[in-house]
Amino acid sequence: MYKCLWPNCGKVLRSIVGIKRHIKTQHLGDGTDSDQRRREEDFYYTEVQVKEEAAPESATSPTFGSSPIVIQQALAKPEALALDQATLESHLPNSALSQSAPSSFWHIQADHAYQALPSIQIPVSPHIFTSISWAAATSTIPSLSPVRSRSLSFSEHQQPTPMLKSHLIVASPPRAPSGTRKVRGEAKKCRKVYGIEHRDQWCTACRWKKACQRFLD
DNA sequence: CGTGCCGGGAG
């Protein structure tokens, strides 16, 4: 159940698309003048479970152990009002600006917690089975730093049969687009977070199979 | 095979 939070409107719909459309058409200008805000009309409605749960503030954090319920809060009235954007550690769980956070208290936001591996892997796609297996020719790389991670090192000598094939090493790898291609940003997007069964809770872009704009990389 | 998303399509 999603309830509209507009001053004098308390409409309750069941689908966000519904409430979103309601807000856009009924309250927001609907095409006509005014408003060019970012896609976020999500800040004008709130989710409710079964009863009334008005008061768009003081979310509080009751049970620290369980409570798997995820509530989408939203702020109302965007008129000229001094809005502080330094609300990160106050009592409000989510900020009130463009990107709408998932409001999950346990949400991980550790950006760039990795990216510290030199990785001496040569830029070659490992799956090339045209005719000759360019892969498996591991001991031909002039590696500069023999990094020894923690595992993945021994027991890599495949083929119980000893040498039998002659030299069939390709001269140059067919490609090396590693870097000029979106290496796939790692971040759980709306799909994985909410699941396909709750598609109407994804961000607009995700629903349209476009680049997610809520959980950007 | 699931996931993210570009390019293309319909209304």
Place this chain on the structure above:
DNA sequence: CTCCCGGCACG
């Protein structure tokens, strides 16, 4: 403009 899908790259 909003809405959706085919299909491909990547893991």
